[in-house]
Amino acid sequence: MRGTSPGFARSLGLSSPMGGVRSRDGRHRSCLYASEWPCNSAASLSPFVVTLALMTTANKITLVRILMIPAFVTMAIYYGQSIERGAPLEWQRFTAILIFLVASISDGLDGYVARRYNQRSSLGVILDPIADKGLLLSGIITLSISNWSKVDPEYGRFPVWFPVLVISRDAVILVGTAVLYFLVGHVKVKPNWTGKVATVLQMIAIAWVMLQLQWVPLIWVVAAAGLFTLISGIIYVLEGVRQLQAEGHANAR
Incomplete structure (x- = not known):
């Protein structure tokens, strides 16, 4: 990190370097690029701590959202296990819902912060x-292997074909x-x-299971989400083929 230029650091979503010193000519010198104290104190910190301190606020929010994922999965699985034991622990259910809700809200928050404060970056x-x-x-996936209905x-879990369809579509798009x-x-x-x-629709299906809504059968919600997942996958594949044809790579030789 010490040899990284300011422009490159900003492109990765790293904010202004920590602290700084002034050289003899009075100009500010960044801690990442100066060798004397207090700049060299940053060298004693771990690379992770330094990188985290230099990340933009938007990227920090995104990172927190990523760290919420294992917490949500843990609470969701534990709640499903408590139902299997016949003694549902509702605090685990509410905790899982709260984590998922906060993570979902943070999705819009980091985008707003990035736009509002000009923090768009390659890392983001x-x-x-x-x-x-x-x-x-x-x-x-979690709500496909863990039953949430007492x-x-x-109404407590997704049918197996649903996660298979979603994962397959994403895998095809990624490979394509x-x-x-x-x-x-x-x-x-x-x-x-x-x-x-x-x-x-996928988000609605997840909410349908977690909130245990039953005024519309879960399978209808899942079917709608699955249908649009399949259609969107086909459209993306066709678009990829079109781009290949435009470049002359999909024509018979």
């Missing part, structure tokens, strides 16, 4: 989708993107409205 571009997809997949298991980048050298990402609807 990487961390944000990891946090978003990680939270969504953890909810779907009365009817049909890698292939497209390898063959073409660039990827034009064009978000489709069906993908956004699929994400919203």
Whole structure:
């Protein structure tokens, strides 16, 4: 980190370096790039602590959201186990719901902070989708293996095909993107409205299980989410093929 230029650090989402000193000519010198005290005190800190201290507020929020994922999964599984024992611990359910809710809200918060305070960064571009997809997949997978209903298991967990479909679609998109980048050298990402609807419906399905809503059968909600997940996956695949054809890589030789 000590040899990193200020511009590169900012592109990674690192804020102004910690502290600083003034040289003999009176100009400020950053702690990351000066060798004398107090700058050299940063060298005694671990790289993780230094990096964390230099991260932008938006990226810190995103990082906290990522760290919430294992906490949510733990509480969700423990609650499911308490139901299996016949002694549901409702505080575990409420804790899992609260963690998931705070994590979901932070998704919009880090984006707002990044835009409002000009904290867009290359690191944020990487961390944000990891946090978003990680939270969504953890909810779907966890609520597929853990029963949350004290009365009817049909309302307490997702059918097995649902997480398989969601994971398969994401895997196909990821592999397709890698292939497209390898063959073409660039990827034009064009978000489709069906993908956004699929994400919203997946979130609704997760909420349906956690809140134990029963005025509409869970399978209907899951079916709607699954349908748009499938449609959006097909559309993204077709878009990838179109981009390959435009570059002449999908034509028969």
